[in-house]
Amino acid sequence: MNLSKYNIITENEAGEKILFNSMSGAVFKLNSDYESILKANRILDLSDSEIDIFKKNGVIVDDSEQQLRQYDYEHNLFKYDDSLLSITWLTTWGCNLECTYCFEGDKKNTKIVSNKSDIDKMLLFIENEHSKHHFKYLALTLFGGEPMVNYKGIKYSLPKIKEFCDDHEIILGINMVSNGLLLNEKNLNFMIENDLKMIQITLDGPQQLHDQKRIYPNGKSTFNRIIEKLEFLRDNFPLLTICIRINVDKENYPYIEDLLAFLKKRNLLMMTIDFGIIRDEATSCGNISNICYPDEELGKILYSLWLSAAKKGLSMRTVPAKRYTYCGLNREHSYTFSPEMNFYKCWEHLGDEEHNFGILNERGEIEITNPNYYDWMSKNPTAIYECAECKYLGSCGGGCSVNSYNQSGTYNSAGCYQVKGVIEKQLVFSLNNNQI
Ligand code: SF4
Ligand code: SF4
Numbered sequence: 001m002n003l004s005k006y007n008i009i010t011e012n013e014a015g016e017k018i019l020f021n022s023m024s025g026a027v028f029k030l031n032s033d034y035e036s037i038l039k040a041n042r043i044l045d046l047s048d049s050e051i052d053i054f055k056k057n058g059v060i061v062d063d064s065e066q067q068l069r070q071y072d073y074e075h076n077l078f079k080y081d082d083s084l085l086s087i088t089w090l091t092t093w094g095c096n097l098e099c100t101y102c103f104e105g106d107k108k109n110t111k112i113v114s115n116k117s118d119i120d121k122m123l124l125f126i127e128n129e130h131s132k133h134h135f136k137y138l139a140l141t142l143f144g145g146e147p148m149v150n151y152k153g154i155k156y157s158l159p160k161i162k163e164f165c166d167d168h169e170i171i172l173g174i175n176m177v178s179n180g181l182l183l184n185e186k187n188l189n190f191m192i193e194n195d196l197k198m199i200q201i202t203l204d205g206p207q208q209l210h211d212q213k214r215i216y217p218n219g220k221s222t223f224n225r226i227i228e229k230l231e232f233l234r235d236n237f238p239l240l241t242i243c244i245r246i247n248v249d250k251e252n253y254p255y256i257e258d259l260l261a262f263l264k265k266r267n268l269l270m271m272t273i274d275f276g277i278i279r280d281e282a283t284s285c286g287n288i289s290n291i292c293y294p295d296e297e298l299g300k301i302l303y304s305l306w307l308s309a310a311k312k313g314l315s316m317r318t319v320p321a322k323r324y325t326y327c328g329l330n331r332e333h334s335y336t337f338s339p340e341m342n343f344y345k346c347w348e349h350l351g352d353e354e355h356n357f358g359i360l361n362e363r364g365e366i367e368i369t370n371p372n373y374y375d376w377m378s379k380n381p382t383a384i385y386e387c388a389e390c391k392y393l394g395s396c397g398g399g400c401s402v403n404s405y406n407q408s409g410t411y412n413s414a415g416c417y418q419v420k421g422v423i424e425k426q427l428v429f430s431l432n433n434n435q436i
Helices: 031-041 050-054 066-079 116-133 146-167 186-195 207-213 221-235 253-266 286-291 295-310 372-377 401-408 422-432
Strands: 007-011 017-021 027-030 086-091 137-144 171-178 198-202 241-248 272-277 334-337 342-344 358-362 366-368
Touching: 007 422, 027 031, 027 422, 066 358, 086 116, 116 146, 137 146, 146 171, 146 186, 186 221, 198 221, 207 221, 207 358, 221 241, 241 253, 241 401, 253 272, 253 295, 272 295, 295 372, 295 422, 372 401
Parallel strands: 086 137, 086 334, 137 171, 171 198, 198 241, 241 272
Antiparallel strands: 007 017, 017 027, 334 342, 342 358, 358 366
């Protein structure tokens, strides 16, 4: 019998201890007796029934490799599960704004949109994938640029996709990442009829800071217009999920509480709030590293954001979840297509030849043209020593492959991000807020 490698013990400000096992997801509040027994690995000081409970919850294991083997199996089941086809479609490189930090506009021909023949390839691809794998769910994310700049392409494709899904009893869910400014009653009604379920709209901080970054090409500000759109969505489309993503960096972090207070005053906190920590991992974003928080500070930063949000009445559930891969893009059946139907895995890499893995051809088939694809797809954290030995593995999944590549020149390596030190803060916040 051994203690699991995947136990994490932490404590809150009052000295209350928590034991978490990242493989089983089990959480225990520990008194100091248990803490000292476990920290000193004195398993035999525990009673049989205590050992039994800890075994059932993965804290004690008979064979120290057993959890890793099980996780390997579950990771593969998840990775190769073919019930879900997930597509992120960059409808255009173009945008109605000229945000100062945009990772796309400076490198791309912003006039390029997916035209009818590009979209037909994607429609054929969906049909081909269904005939091969009979997926039951289709998740489509409309992305850009600003996806609504190619509303013509959206109008052409969505009814066809919906019809195909209805005919084949596929559950369709469409999400959009948008700045919100081109949305109106007519186009929203159309997209909702075609299974648009969620829109994510980003704010870059309170008005003054947001308006320094998110501007129209003529320099005009956007904050007030976006707030008006959010109110319009709240009042007219209550069934549509709206996620307000608040980008956080070193410049705007001290003012996020002001933004939350503003959103509360405007009755917008009933929408989902997501804090998006700005990273400089996208290859064309090197110039923002001075305002990005290093990974080791993220636990502290996120904890204080959760506190601010909770003070404003938002429910922030932070109990760590199990993750079989760090993100959905490690899965086999997940694809990102540029407007020209070049194939990538991650949207952070869009437009970067090194990470362009292939093309979607006229027959709706992906032709892999870049062997880096196999490096991406063969990532298995149980075969990466650093991850296999890492206590966070069950709640991490091997890290972000974009990070992995940037740090070691291969996707097939640990890509630690927003996990180490963050899981502990998640546990403490859950303990302090009666979630465990
Ligand atoms: S990516 Fe980093 S945090 Fe995640 S399991 Fe691997 S070593 Fe641990
Ligand atoms: S690979 Fe990394 S950057 Fe890309 S979506 Fe996943 S977590 Fe994000």
